[in-house]
Amino acid sequence: MEEESLSRSWRGAGSMPWYVGASQLLGVASVVMTGVWMGHYRGGYAWDGSAQEFNVHPLCMVLGMIFLYGDAIMVYRVFRTESKRSVKILHAVLHALTLLISVIGIVAVFQFHSGSSIPHMYSLHAWCGMLTFVLFIAQWLLGFLFFLFPGATAWLRSCYLPLHAFFGLVLFGLAVATCLLGMVEKLLFSILDTYSRFTAEGVLANCLGMVLLGYGVLVGYVLTRDDFRRPPHPEEEALSVHFKTLTEGGATSP
Amino acid sequence: MEEESLSRSWRGAGSMPWYVGASQLLGVASVVMTGVWMGHYRGGYAWDGSAQEFNVHPLCMVLGMIFLYGDAIMVYRVFRTESKRSVKILHAVLHALTLLISVIGIVAVFQFHSGSSIPHMYSLHAWCGMLTFVLFIAQWLLGFLFFLFPGATAWLRSCYLPLHAFFGLVLFGLAVATCLLGMVEKLLFSILDTYSRFTAEGVLANCLGMVLLGYGVLVGYVLTRDDFRRPPHPEEEALSVHFKTLTEGGATSP
Numbered sequence: 001m002e003e004e005s006l007s008r009s010w011r012g013a014g015s016m017p018w019y020v021g022a023s024q025l026l027g028v029a030s031v032v033m034t035g036v037w038m039g040h041y042r043g044g045y046a047w048d049g050s051a052q053e054f055n056v057h058p059l060c061m062v063l064g065m066i067f068l069y070g071d072a073i074m075v076y077r078v079f080r081t082e083s084k085r086s087v088k089i090l091h092a093v094l095h096a097l098t099l100l101i102s103v104i105g106i107v108a109v110f111q112f113h114s115g116s117s118i119p120h121m122y123s124l125h126a127w128c129g130m131l132t133f134v135l136f137i138a139q140w141l142l143g144f145l146f147f148l149f150p151g152a153t154a155w156l157r158s159c160y161l162p163l164h165a166f167f168g169l170v171l172f173g174l175a176v177a178t179c180l181l182g183m184v185e186k187l188l189f190s191i192l193d194t195y196s197r198f199t200a201e202g203v204l205a206n207c208l209g210m211v212l213l214g215y216g217v218l219v220g221y222v223l224t225r226d227d228f229r230r231p232p233h234p235e236e237e238a239l240s241v242h243f244k245t246l247t248e249g250g251a252t253s254p
Numbered sequence: 255m256e257e258e259s260l261s262r263s264w265r266g267a268g269s270m271p272w273y274v275g276a277s278q279l280l281g282v283a284s285v286v287m288t289g290v291w292m293g294h295y296r297g298g299y300a301w302d303g304s305a306q307e308f309n310v311h312p313l314c315m316v317l318g319m320i321f322l323y324g325d326a327i328m329v330y331r332v333f334r335t336e337s338k339r340s341v342k343i344l345h346a347v348l349h350a351l352t353l354l355i356s357v358i359g360i361v362a363v364f365q366f367h368s369g370s371s372i373p374h375m376y377s378l379h380a381w382c383g384m385l386t387f388v389l390f391i392a393q394w395l396l397g398f399l400f401f402l403f404p405g406a407t408a409w410l411r412s413c414y415l416p417l418h419a420f421f422g423l424v425l426f427g428l429a430v431a432t433c434l435l436g437m438v439e440k441l442l443f444s445i446l447d448t449y450s451r452f453t454a455e456g457v458l459a460n461c462l463g464m465v466l467l468g469y470g471v472l473v474g475y476v477l478t479r480d481d482f483r484r485p486p487h488p489e490e491e492a493l494s495v496h497f498k499t500l501t502e503g504g505a506t507s508p
Contacts, residue, residue, distance in 0.1 A: 119450045122456065184379065196376045
C-alpha cells in the first residue's frame with residue numbers, strides 16, 4: 001500500500017522540473033526587470049540618502065522577499081530525495097539570506113525617507129511591508145526553535161508544522177502583494193502624468209507585475225500539488241524521525 | 255479506521271465556527287469601511303459618468319469579488335454536513351451573484367473613464383483586475399460544465415477538481431491583491447499631498463487594507479486546514495458519488 005502510494009507520488013512528480021524551471025525563469029526575469037527599471041529609468045543606484053538610494057529598495061526586496069523566499073520554500077519539493085536535515089538547513093540558510101538582503105532594502109528606504117524629510121510608515125505599502133517583515137522574522141525564529149534547535153519534542157513539532165507551512169505560504173503571497181503595492185506607489189510618484197499614455201516605463205512595470213504574479217502562482221502550485229510532496233524515506237522512518245505524524249496530518253511538510 | 259478518521263475530523267472541526275465567524279466580521283467590516291470611504295470622503299454615489307459613478311466600483315468589487323467570493327468558496331467547509339448537491343448549487347449561485355455585482359462595478363469604472371476621457375486598462379491595477387475577472391469567468395464556466403452539467407465523467411471531474419480548487423484560491427488571493435492596488439491608486443489620485451500626514455481618510459483606507467488581508471487569510475485558513483474538510487458521507491458513497499477519488503487525491507474538495 002505504502003509502496004504503491006510512493007510509486008504514484010514519483011510518477012506524478014515527473015512534471016515538477018518543468019514547473020520549477022519555469023518559476024526560475026520568471027524569478028530571474030523579475031530581478032532583471034526590477035534592475036532595469038531602477039537602473040535605466042530611475043537613475044541607477046547609490047547609498048547617500050538620495051532617490052538613487054531608494055532604488056536599492058525595490059531591487060533588494062524583489063531579490064530577497066520574492067525570488068530567494070520562493071526558492072527557500074520550494075526546497076522541500078525540489079530536493080525531495082535528499083536527507084531531511086540537509087534540506088532543513090538549506091531552507092533556513094536561504095531564509096537567512098532573504099532576511100539579510102531585505103534588511104539592506106528596508107534600511108535603504110528608511111534612509112531615503114529621512115534624507116528627503118518624508119514621514120515613515122504612512123502608506124498601505126509600508127503597513128503591508130512591515131507586517132510581512134515582522135511576521136517573517138517571527139516565522140524564521142519559530143521555525144529555527146521548533147525544527148533545527150534540538151529542544152522541541154516531536155509532538156510540539158507536529159503541532160506547529162501545519163501553521164508554519166500555512167503562514168510560510170501566506171507571507172510569501174503577502175510579499176508579492178506588497179511588491180505590487182510598492183510598484184503602484186513608485187509609478188504614481190514618478191510618472192503620474194504619462195502613465196496613462198502607455199509609456200515604456202509604465203508598460204515595463206506592469207509586465208514586471210505580471211511576472212511577479214506568475215512566479216507567485218508557480219511557487220504556490222509546486223508547494224501545494226499533492227504528488228509533488230516529499231515521499232516517505234524508509235531510513236528516516238527507521239530513525240523514528242517525526243515524518244509519519246506529519247504526513248498523516250496532511251500538512252505541506254517543510 | 256474510517257470511523258476513527260471521521261471522528262478525528264469532527265473533533266478538529268469544532269473550532270471552525272470561530273474562524274468563520276471572525277471572517278464574517280471582517281468581511282462585513284470591509285464592505286462597510288469601503289462604503290464609508292466612498293460615501294463620506296469621496297462624495298457618495300451616482301450613475302452619470304462622474305467621479306460619483308467611479309465610487310460604485312470599489313464598493314461593488316469589495317462586496318462581490320472579496321466578501322461574496324470568499325463566502326462562496328467557504329460553503330463546502332461551513333455546510334460540510336449538508337448534501338453535496340445542495341452545497342454545489344449554493345457555491346454556483348454565490349459565484350453567479352459575485353459575477354453580477356462585479357460586472358456592475360466594472361461597468362461603473364469604464365463609464366467613468368469614458369466620461370472623463372481617461373484611457374482604459376493602462377494601470378497595473380487594471381491589468382491585475384482584468385486578468386482576475388477573465389480567469390474568474392473561465393473558472394465559473396468550467397466549474398459549471400464539469401460539476402453541475404451532467405455530461406462530465408467522474409474521471410474528468412476528479413482530474414479537474416484539484417485545479418479548480420487551486421485556481422479558486424489563487425484567484426481569490428489575486429482579487430484581494432487587486433483591491434489593495436486599486437486602493438493605493440485611489441489614495442494617490444485623491445490625497446497625494448496629505449496622505450503622508452496620516453489624515454483620517456488615509457488611515458481609514460490603510461485599516462481597510464488590513465481588514466481585507468485579515469479576511470483573505472482567514473478564508474485561506476478555513477479552506478486549507480485539513481480537519482475542516484468535508485468528511486465522507488456514507489449515503490453519498492452508496493450513491494457512488496465521486497467522493498472517494500477526490501479525497502484520495504487529497505485535493506481541497508469543492
